[in-house]
Amino acid sequence: MSSETCAPDGRSCRHGRSEGGCAECKVRFISVCAALTSDELAELESLSRHVVHDPRGTLFTQDEEASAVYNITEGSVRLLRLLPDGRRHVMGFALVGDFLGLALPERHTITAEALSPVTVCRFERRAFQDLVARKPHLLQRLHERAGYELGLAQDQMLLLGRRGAEEKVASFLLTLRGRYARIGLTSVTLELPMGRQDIADHLGLTIETVSRTLTRLDREKVILIVPGGVRLLDLPRLEHLGG
Amino acid sequence: MSSETCAPDGRSCRHGRSEGGCAECKVRFISVCAALTSDELAELESLSRHVVHDPRGTLFTQDEEASAVYNITEGSVRLLRLLPDGRRHVMGFALVGDFLGLALPERHTITAEALSPVTVCRFERRAFQDLVARKPHLLQRLHERAGYELGLAQDQMLLLGRRGAEEKVASFLLTLRGRYARIGLTSVTLELPMGRQDIADHLGLTIETVSRTLTRLDREKVILIVPGGVRLLDLPRLEHLGG
DNA sequence: CGCACACTTGAGTCGGCTCAACCCTCGTGG
DNA sequence: CCACGAGGGTTGAGCCGACTCAAGTGTGCG
Numbered sequence: 001m002s003s004e005t006c007a008p009d010g011r012s013c014r015h016g017r018s019e020g021g022c023a024e025c026k027v028r029f030i031s032v033c034a035a036l037t038s039d040e041l042a043e044l045e046s047l048s049r050h051v052v053h054d055p056r057g058t059l060f061t062q063d064e065e066a067s068a069v070y071n072i073t074e075g076s077v078r079l080l081r082l083l084p085d086g087r088r089h090v091m092g093f094a095l096v097g098d099f100l101g102l103a104l105p106e107r108h109t110i111t112a113e114a115l116s117p118v119t120v121c122r123f124e125r126r127a128f129q130d131l132v133a134r135k136p137h138l139l140q141r142l143h144e145r146a147g148y149e150l151g152l153a154q155d156q157m158l159l160l161g162r163r164g165a166e167e168k169v170a171s172f173l174l175t176l177r178g179r180y181a182r183i184g185l186t187s188v189t190l191e192l193p194m195g196r197q198d199i200a201d202h203l204g205l206t207i208e209t210v211s212r213t214l215t216r217l218d219r220e221k222v223i224l225i226v227p228g229g230v231r232l233l234d235l236p237r238l239e240h241l242g243g
Numbered sequence: 244m245s246s247e248t249c250a251p252d253g254r255s256c257r258h259g260r261s262e263g264g265c266a267e268c269k270v271r272f273i274s275v276c277a278a279l280t281s282d283e284l285a286e287l288e289s290l291s292r293h294v295v296h297d298p299r300g301t302l303f304t305q306d307e308e309a310s311a312v313y314n315i316t317e318g319s320v321r322l323l324r325l326l327p328d329g330r331r332h333v334m335g336f337a338l339v340g341d342f343l344g345l346a347l348p349e350r351h352t353i354t355a356e357a358l359s360p361v362t363v364c365r366f367e368r369r370a371f372q373d374l375v376a377r378k379p380h381l382l383q384r385l386h387e388r389a390g391y392e393l394g395l396a397q398d399q400m401l402l403l404g405r406r407g408a409e410e411k412v413a414s415f416l417l418t419l420r421g422r423y424a425r426i427g428l429t430s431v432t433l434e435l436p437m438g439r440q441d442i443a444d445h446l447g448l449t450i451e452t453v454s455r456t457l458t459r460l461d462r463e464k465v466i467l468i469v470p471g472g473v474r475l476l477d478l479p480r481l482e483h484l485g486g
Numbered sequence: 487c488g489c490a491c492a493c494t495t496g497a498g499t500c501g502g503c504t505c506a507a508c509c510c511t512c513g514t515g516g
Numbered sequence: 517c518c519a520c521g522a523g524g525g526t527t528g529a530g531c532c533g534a535c536t537c538a539a540g541t542g543t544g545c546g
């Protein structure tokens with residue numbers, strides 16, 4: 001574990017060279033890296049640097065210049081936008097294997113904060129951009145991924161426009177379940193690394209409404225609230241509620 | 244004006260070879276085409292076919308195989324998603340210069356319907372994809388555009404999560420104004436090619452609430468409702484209301 | 487004229503928000 | 517060991533704004 005210059009609040013960030021290397025990386029086949037040959041992977045690896053963030057640490061901040069792009073190899077991240085008047089909206093949550101900054105923007109449009117201990121594969125944006133320019137099929141892959149994100153954003157808009165707190169919460173749980181499944185996590189118990197306030201800000205509800213709705217679903221034995229998550233007891237019913 | 248096979252409802256669609264050619268195209272410099280040299284433009288032009296849609300005509304439908312991508316050269320389009328239960332949500336509106344299908348999806352995730360007489364530059368998806376594969380900087384440009392779209396989607400999510408009908412409507416008008424400005428249309432009068440129901444479905448409101456809100460803004464002399472649009476009378480106030 | 491369609495306006499209801507209190511867990515320190 | 521406080525979560529009472537339902541007003545068109 002080296003000790004280089006780090007994020008403003010030094011406590012929330014440690015650096016280190018990749019250990020097993022990309023070849024053994026657990027997100028090797030679920031992330032954009034899957035588009036690369038082992039040669040290219042080696043090249044990518046030389047650009048990468050593992051960074052660990054403590055919970056509540058900031059990966060990057062809205063409007064700040066985008067100096068790097070990130071691939072999450074461990075932990076969960078919340079992505080949010082702040083309004084001038086102080087209100088906030090949680091655009092989404094990034095999980096293991098998710099790529100942050102795939103639009104390769106000049107400036108970040110969102111803030112990313114660690115929800116748990118988070119490990120990311122960090123690439124200098126400039127270097128990464130150069131690599132992309134030389135590897136069209138990597139760009140292709142990034143673009144596909146961006147299309148997927150766009151689809152998620154559309155789903156989310158639909159959800160927000162759709163009224164009904166129950167519908168929103170049920171749909172949120174199912175979506176999260178689907179995303180976990182996509183990366184090979186199919187436990188009956190759904191981890192909720194984010195707090196109630198985050199869920200509320202994500203769904204356009206208040207924390208009280210989220211809490212009440214979850215409690216009601218629990219009372220009706222659709223879900224079971226457990227520490228750190230929920231157990232999905234009655235999936236058909238949940239799907240019926242969520243659309 | 245040739246007469247080839249056409250959309251299912253023949254009345255809403257006519258084909259024709261580009262007239263002035265891409266070089267004289269009015270969206271030449273505001274669309275993705277701006278990334279191309281004149282040589283490439285010629286190549287692109289050979290793939291293109293102008294198609295005219297009557298109002299209410301369908302350009303393409305959600306879930307259907309994406310056989311082509313489109314560049315709008317005239318008119319406005321509404322983009323919507325249908326839910327199994329019949330509810331609909333208007334994801335957004337595409338204006339002159341907008342590119343449809345830039346994620347190059349296998350299947351369309353949305354339905355596109357003409358709001359007015361619409362002319363598009365239509366490219367077979369396969370051929371277009373081949374061209375993109377040969378021209379990395381065109382892909383680059385598409386990807387940038389996708390990033391821009393993602394930003395718009397985030398703005399829209401923020402808007403939907405934010406309560407307050409007035410805030411939503413004001414923000415919608417300002418956003419539309421900004422988009423018109425971006426393509427060189429800076430009239431005081433804002434064209435609203437979409438109906439009240441479309442605005443409502445876009446903002447997660449009901450048609451009555453949209454109507455009432457516009458009426459109130461009119462009464463308070465912030466806007467003036469005119470046939471086919473609104474005149475923005477008190478921009479500072481509107482900006483204050485919309486954030 | 488009469489119909490269709492888009493939009494407006496009004497009255498009453500209801501779901502989620504606001505405000506406020508309370509509960510529980512966990513870490514800290516006497 | 518318990519007291520304490522902080523933070524996250526839950527629960528309750530009342531209110532308010534957007535929805536629902538319903539009727540009315542245009543405007544264009546055959």
